[in-house]
Amino acid sequence: xxxxxxxxxxxxxxxxxxxxxxxxxxxxxxxxxxxxxxxxxxxxxxxxxxxxxxxxxxxxxxxxxxxxxxxxxxxxxxxxxxxxxxxxxxxxxxxxxxxxxxxxxxxxxxxxxxxxxxxxxxxxxxxxxxxxxxxxxxxxxxxxxxxxxxxxxxxxxxxxxxxxxxxxxxxxxxxxxxxxxxxxxxxxxxxxxxxxxxxxxxxxxxxxxxxxxxxxxxxxxxxxxxxxxxxxxxxxxxxxxxxxxxxxxxxxxxxxxxxxxxxxxxxxxxxxxxxxxxxxxxxxxxxxxxxxxxxxxxxxxxxxxxxxxxxxxxxxxxxxxxxxxxxxxxxxxxxxxxxxxxxxxxxxxxxxxxxxxxxxxxxxxxxxxxxxxxxxxxxxxxxxxxxxxxxxxxxxxxxxxxxxxxxxxxxxxxxxxxxxxxxxxxxxxxxxxxxxxxxxxxxxxxxxxxxxxxxxxxxxxxxxxxxxxxxxxxxxxxxxxxxxxxxxxxxxxxxxxxxxxxxxxxxxxxx
Numbered sequence: 325x326x327x328x329x330x331x332x333x334x335x336x337x338x339x340x341x342x343x344x345x346x347x348x349x350x351x352x353x354x355x356x357x358x359x360x361x362x363x364x365x366x367x368x369x370x371x372x373x374x375x376x377x378x379x380x381x382x383x384x385x386x387x388x389x390x391x392x393x394x395x396x397x398x399x400x401x402x403x404x405x406x407x408x409x410x411x412x413x414x415x416x417x418x419x420x421x422x423x424x425x426x427x428x429x430x431x432x433x434x435x436x437x438x439x440x441x442x443x444x445x446x447x448x449x450x451x452x453x454x455x456x457x458x459x460x461x462x463x464x465x466x467x468x469x470x471x472x473x474x475x476x477x478x479x480x481x482x483x484x485x486x487x488x489x490x491x492x493x494x495x496x497x498x499x500x501x502x503x504x505x506x507x508x509x510x511x512x513x514x515x516x517x518x519x520x521x522x523x524x525x526x527x528x529x530x531x532x533x534x535x536x537x538x539x540x541x542x543x544x545x546x547x548x549x550x551x552x553x554x555x556x557x558x559x560x561x562x563x564x565x566x567x568x569x570x571x572x573x574x575x576x577x578x579x580x581x582x583x584x585x586x587x588x589x590x591x592x593x594x595x596x597x598x599x600x601x602x603x604x605x606x607x608x609x610x611x612x613x614x615x616x617x618x619x620x621x622x623x624x625x626x627x628x629x630x631x632x633x634x635x636x637x638x639x640x641x642x643x644x645x646x647x648x649x650x651x652x653x654x655x656x657x658x659x660x661x662x663x664x665x666x667x668x669x670x671x672x673x674x675x676x677x678x679x680x681x682x683x684x685x686x687x688x689x690x691x692x693x694x695x696x697x698x699x700x701x702x703x704x705x706x707x708x709x710x711x712x713x714x715x716x717x718x719x720x721x722x723x724x725x726x727x728x729x730x731x732x733x734x735x736x737x738x739x740x741x742x743x744x745x746x747x748x749x750x751x752x753x754x755x756x757x758x759x760x761x762x763x764x765x766x767x768x769x770x771x772x773x774x775x776x777x778x779x780x781x782x783x784x785x786x787x788x789x790x791x792x793x794x795x796x797x798x799x800x801x802x803x804x805x806x807x808x809x810x811x812x813x814x815x816x817x818x819x820x821x822x823x824x825x826x827x828x829x830x831x832x833x834x835x
Contacts, residue, residue: 402706517636
């Protein structure tokens with residue numbers, strides 16, 4: 325059955341006649357089912373969300389066909405809006421890596437700062453790279469550089485590594501066009517421009533505290549330095565890449581199963597495959613002839629966000645219906661902004677680095693398989709949210725929250741923390757929480773609805789541990805023990821989450 329053949333469900337007519345207690349029990353059991361299936365049964369989050377939706381419908385006494393129709397309707401709507409952004413973002417990030425543009429930015433900034441300012445420089449680099457890239461892709465690009473810089477300068481890996489990781493994580497959790505914030509914006513019907521502006525405002529102090537400042541403390545807690553052996557070991561990670569370690573679920577914030585994730589020839593060489601592999605595959609090796617200019621690389625990374633910021637400013641200042649506002653609304657739409665970014669990157673990065681047109685297209689296409697999983701998870705989360713809403717569960721939870729003493733912002737953060745701790749996935753936590761607390765949005769102002777998105781995003785980053793793919797990614801690349809990873813990476817994630825919430829609450833008093 326095609327999506328167009330499905331009946332349109334009335335948004336104001338709940339699918340279930342069950343009482344409030346039964347509906348709340350349905351929500352609890354559905355979330356518990358998702359958690360158990362991901363954590364204990366090792367199901368893929370996409371399948372777990374589908375089965376959890378089935379549990380929700382069964383306990384809430386919703387007709388099976390109504391559950392199916394609502395789920396597919398929500399899945400299609402979410403995939404059509406958020407999936408496009410994920411695909412374009414992945415293509416942009418892959419071309420940025422393959423052309424050598426990301427490494428040009430890293431090298432240019434590092435060579436111009438001294439040892440005392442290096443942690444701040446790494447935070448800045450990660451923040452810039454983190455604008456268009458998934459967390460895992462940013463880690464793959466930055467960690468080999470961090471190890472080599474640490475080896476050359478003899479600065480602790482915590483001093484330069486934590487700021488870089490914090491920059492990637494903060495941008496991933498709080499700032500569009502990353503899938504978590506974009507999905508929450510879509511599900512809560514929040515304003516993109518305000519969320520983007522508020523997200524950047526929250527991101528700056530959060531990054532400062534959880535990055536360079538926290539790194540000084542973690543340097544004493546986990547004193548670890550780069551060694552020549554560790555630098556050499558990076559070239560041999562191969563199949564031992566963190567994406568294949570342990571049981572971390574896919575989709576915990578990005579494409580953790582990208583081929584060659586542990587190979588610095590791909591991560592820092594910027595070509596996506598070695599010459600030997602390319603020849604073996606029957607195609608000529610196609611390394612870029614040169615790195616693109618620094619200005620071109622920076623332009624490519626910040627252009628989509630700049631266009632979205634222009635739209636946000638126009639929405640606040642320009643006359644509605646005017647040509648200026650209509651134009652900026654069009655080019656500042658997230659999908660169009662990222663498409664423009666990709667098109668500019670094809671010239672600014674591909675052509676200037678000497679990549680052929682065929683190689684540019686190959687690079688763009690190779691960025692898509694790694695994000696297929698996250699696209700499916702986000703879409704399934706949208707279906708789960710729709711069933712929550714259409715069954716009446718979301719309204720019951722919203723009514724209960726309205727009568728509680730907790731603010732909607734704190735409530736959203738707490739729910740996201742609970743889902744994050746249980747599933748290990750920031751994306752699953754964001755999508756699930758947005759569905760659960762979505763009913764609260766009706767009573768919030770436009771600004772506070774955007775802040776609710778950021779509160780949920782902050783909660784989704786709380787205390788990454790052994791059920792998070794990012795945990796294993798950091799552990800393996802830095803050569804840490806589980807205990808060292810808990811005392812460094814996990815502490816950093818917790819500080820980001822708490823600091824993000826504090827900044828959101830402070831903003832809520834001002835705006």
